[in-house]
Amino acid sequence: xxxxxxxxxxxxxxxxxxxxxxxxxxxxxxxxxxxxxxxxxxxxxxxxxxxxxxxxxxxxxxxxxxxxxxxxxxxxxxxxxxxxxxxxxxxxxxxxx
Numbered sequence: 001x002x003x004x005x006x007x008x009x010x011x012x013x014x015x016x017x018x019x020x021x022x023x024x025x026x027x028x029x030x031x032x033x034x035x036x037x038x039x040x041x042x043x044x045x046x047x048x049x050x051x052x053x054x055x056x057x058x059x060x061x062x063x064x065x066x067x068x069x070x071x072x073x074x075x076x077x078x079x080x081x082x083x084x085x086x087x088x089x090x091x092x093x094x095x096x097x
Contacts (some may be wrong), residue, residue: 014041017042018045018046021047046048053090076094076095077095080093
């Protein structure tokens with residue numbers, strides 16, 4: 001499948017990735033895909049000004065969506081606003097249809 005042309009990977013580690021992003025001649029946002037270690041490494045490189053999380057209810061890899069059936073029809077919908085907790089966790093509530 002390959003990497004989309006505007007995407008960069010961190011083959012040289014987080015410091016090299018941050019240097020490449022800073023050297024691209026743009027102050028536009030960058031989207032970081034990864035888990036806690038990736039986020040901590042980029043933060044440690046001084047390149048994380050803010051953090052926005054997107055929760056994707058999909059199993060990793062080629063796994064199926066958690067919220068659709070075999071035909072791709074949604075079987076759940078989010079109800080109410082997300083609920084933020086003091087520890088930084090976020091509660092999302094879905095109702096099955």
